[in-house]
Amino acid sequence: MSESKLFRTQEIGSLARPLWQLQGQRHTPLSPAARKEFLGWNQQLGFAPVEDATVGHFLSNGGTDVSGAQVRDWGAAFALRFLESAGLDRVYDGEARRVEMYEHAVRQMQGFELLGHVRSFDSKYYLKGAITGEVGLGHPYDLEEFDFVRSHARATPKLPVTGPYTIADWSFNEYYLGRIPGWKGRTQRREAQREFVVDVARKAIRPTLAAMIDHGCRVIQIDEPAAGTHPDQAALVAEGFNVATEGLDAEFSMHICFSDYRSLFPALLEAKRCRQWAWEFANRDTEDHDAYAMLSLLREYGDTREVGLGVLDVHRDAIESPEVVQNRIERAAQVLGDPSRIWVNPDCGLRTRRLEVAYEKLTNMVEGARRARQAQTGAG
Amino acid sequence: MQVDSSLTGPFPRSEALVRATRDLDRGRTSAEEVGRLYRSTATELARLEQTHHLAPATGGYLRWADLFRPFAEGWSGFEVGPVTRWYETNTFYRQPILHAPPDRSAGALGGWFPAAEAGIEAATAKAILPGPYTFATMIDNRSGETTEALIHRIGRLLAAEVAELRTTGYLNFQFQEPSLVVHPPAPTAGESTIAAYRAIAETLGTAPSYVWSFFGDAAPVLPLLRRLPAQGVGVDLAETEVRDLAGHPAGRGLGLGVLDPRTTLLENPADIARQVHAACEAAGVDRVQIGPGGPLDLLPWESAVRKLPLLNGAQTALRNGGGRS
Missing domain, CATH: 3.20.20.210 (TIM Barrel)
Structure with a gap:
């Protein structure tokens, strides 16, 4: 992934633990919902090899038959693929451990x-x-x-x-x-x-x-x-x-x-x-309050460092559209006067949101960044 | 010297209640089960308050998500807004957004006051409410009303709540005013605050009432605090120097916050006694109310419980002649 493109994207902190990880770490059998969740995400992300016998044991017997360390490894791999699949340039493991x-x-x-x-x-x-x-x-x-x-x-x-x-x-x-x-x-x-x-x-x-x-x-x-x-x-x-x-x-x-x-x-x-x-900015960005205007502070003090721009409110389920994300990036770029300093991220960790909500928010964030990039440079 | 002691704000939830409310969020328990735990925990706290001679009792206000939530949900004009930092603490409140001048309806808040749930007679309990200045300035006011007008309006609405609480038996009232010392008012807002408390005082009559300040140094606003028509004012001695209490008006009650909710380190009752004695000497009073300097819900339950005997310990030290340096 290029580190020189505009409006690169990154995660900020933790993700919610999948149900299968929580049950696996408790050394209990997987509930039908947890098994379905594992299989669904694994089909989408491919974080655990389904042909592996250990995965088979886990799906059959849950945490009773697989070590906690193995479950945490899958949890970390899941978060990495989750963030990478959403399209982020910088990732971690969702603080799965x-x-x-x-x-x-x-x-x-x-x-x-x-x-x-x-x-x-x-x-x-x-x-x-x-x-x-x-x-x-x-x-x-x-x-x-x-x-x-x-x-x-x-x-x-x-x-x-x-x-x-x-x-x-x-x-x-x-x-x-x-x-x-x-x-x-x-x-x-x-x-x-x-x-x-x-x-x-x-x-x-x-x-x-x-x-x-x-x-x-x-x-x-x-x-x-x-x-x-x-x-x-x-x-x-x-x-x-x-x-x-x-x-x-x-x-x-x-x-x-x-x-x-x-x-x-x-x-x-x-x-x-x-x-x-x-x-974090998105939590306080409303129709009648432009949260990104405060970035003028950096100009006031002549501070030219990069800004990791919070564009997703992590405390609400409402999904920010790519248009909202693009608009937030563009407002920030205008205040800063230098789009190359902007990294795009959620306000904070998305741990308080369900994985499906977090994923949709992140994919929209990446798409919003792409549109902002395209508007700036003509390149997506 | 007469020293009374009482809690001055919400108490932390017990570990069992923490687990239960989390489980309720996650759909792992029922509201009935959590309600049962609220009642038993409030009752347990009331028993602790009685054991440690803390009167009037509070019942802990365990159900209150924050100081404004019952009002933001029970009064008209509000929307419960974003998570916002609660002063200089690592705790947060949902900042109410006011879209139109607020109003109240009878009976909307009664269930939030915990005396009945805690098994305390309302007459021996303390109703703790947000003060009008703190309320008006800690919300996101988009109503079009000026801050000054809003302070006054909230004062009138609180007066109506006080009147309703009195009909249910409450006799003791405390108004939480951290903002008065953390963000002192401009002169016009200060006058509105006095007017708001005047409206409340008309309803209170002779009922005991304290305006309790915390999280900041009260010294710069003591002249205003002393003008408020309340029976007493409380200051946080972890923030306020006792020498600044000089000139306290005769006949006005003085509250001293002597337990620091910012640390689990237990205060030494002898140190508290010395501070109380010095404060009384500086203020020229011989009767004070002591309590936590701020809400003890900044501590875990067990740590807060461990602080409760210290107030009585300080009273004993003072009775035995301690505190004189």
């Missing part, structure tokens, strides 16, 4: 204790932990996951890594805050948070990124969805990014979503090794 972006990361690190669920919104929750000792890392994580993707992907792999600021912000700070005696006001909280972020970046994430790069990883997305939570800490987001990537050579991007980006500027611009801002 990860429980969730925060929990997965802190389970690899030392010093954390998972405490219980906190509501994100409605009936969506995440398992939240506390740092109860100094941050540490036994060994770099996700290397096997990346090796599998690299050896199976036909499009360019883009590795998602949860960023240090988000890991710290989404954790309760007991260890670093607890070292400060007496009442904990704003000043004490801030001091403790900086220590926490820098320790996560230096002691856990940087060694992992270095190992990934040694394994051939070239494109890395550092996810910092928490960056917009405390706008006055944007400098700390940038510091964490810089510490995590210090001395490393790869194509780094930073994904932030559901935030007022304006409030992060100019401090965020200090993330020196960040080549692309991958942001």
Whole structure:
């Protein structure tokens, strides 16, 4: 796939797990619906060889007869083919092996204790932990996951890594805050948070990124969805990014979503090794509100980095048409004044959407990008 | 010094309730089963509130998806809108979109208040509602009405809700106003806020009422907070310096947020007692209400439960002469 064409497309994060994967990982027999789902997607995507005896065992006996590792491999291969079949230029495995972006990361690190669920919104929750000792890392994580993707992907792999600021912000700070005696006001909280972020970046994430790069990883997305939570800490987001990537050579991007980006500027611009801002817009793009107009911010600050443009709302089932996608890309290109800086992606991971919905959204996104490209250059 | 304690916002859902509501979303359980769990969890929390002398009780407001949802669904003029960040937290609310001046109808909200479900007498429970300034400024107002007019209108509608709640036995009211300290109002909006609370106060009569601020430093808006016609105002001591509480009006109640919902680290009751004592000295008051500085639903259930005894612990420390530095 050409990396020089306009409006290249990429995924951003996780996909919903297919039913057959969930049942397989639970070591239960496949329900008729799960079996039908496996066969239907496999016919379309060809992620598992049906002539293979293991596949036959799985279809007959589900997870009772096949290892969890094998089921996860199929889950990863399924997501790769799913994204490639939709036409994306940069892909990953839908985070098929990860429980969730925060929990997965802190389970690899030392010093954390998972405490219980906190509501994100409605009936969506995440398992939240506390740092109860100094941050540490036994060994770099996700290397096997990346090796599998690299050896199976036909499009360019883009590795998602949860960023240090988000890991710290989404954790309760007991260890670093607890070292400060007496009442904990704003000043004490801030001091403790900086220590926490820098320790996560230096002691856990940087060694992992270095190992990934040694394994051939070239494109890395550092996810910092928490960056917009405390706008006055944007400098700390940038510091964490810089510490995590210090001395490393790869194509780094930073994904932030559901935030007022304006409030992060100019401090965020200090993330020196960040080549692309991958942001959410579609969720707030309505008939009477042009969400892409805020890209003028980058022009105001003379920032010429790439933009990963969110054009799919990941919280609603309504399918964006190719025309809507094309229109969003063209509005963004006009504001930026340079279409070559635009990558096209969903606002965030599509995990909250059913696979059929996600697939239709993605194929429309690719088609919308193609039409925008054709309108710009005459080439599809 | 007299120190009362009470919860000041929604409580987290228990792990069982987390599982059940997730399962309901996925079609793996029934609404009846989840309803049963809501009732048992609210009852359990009411028992904990009683055990730890937290009064008035709240019942946890476990069913509320966010501070505005019952209103966005129960009042006219609204559409439940996109997922939007809830202040500086990693939690979100669906921002109501207001398409026309809002209105209410009798009985639309009564079922949302949890006292009956929690087995609490309404007279000993606290009705927690959004404050008119926070409500008007946290929604996407496409109604054509100015912010100032909307604040006032919402105040009148909340006054009608208060009147209805009083007929069902509620006597204690708290209005959540994080936006007053996070995004302080311009002078005209500040005056509208006072007018809105005046409308509410007319309905409240002598019923106890607090305006509770959190997520921000109250110091810059204390002059406005003190002008609001409520019996007391609450401030978050994780954000507000006690020295800034000087000049508190005589006879006006003072609420102190002394449990930090941003961390599971347990506060030391002796540290709380020192802060409360210092705050009372600075404000020149000898009676305060203490509680969490913000909604405890930022914590997991177990962590929030572990914080509950600390309020009583601080009260005991104060009674025993603790808190004096």
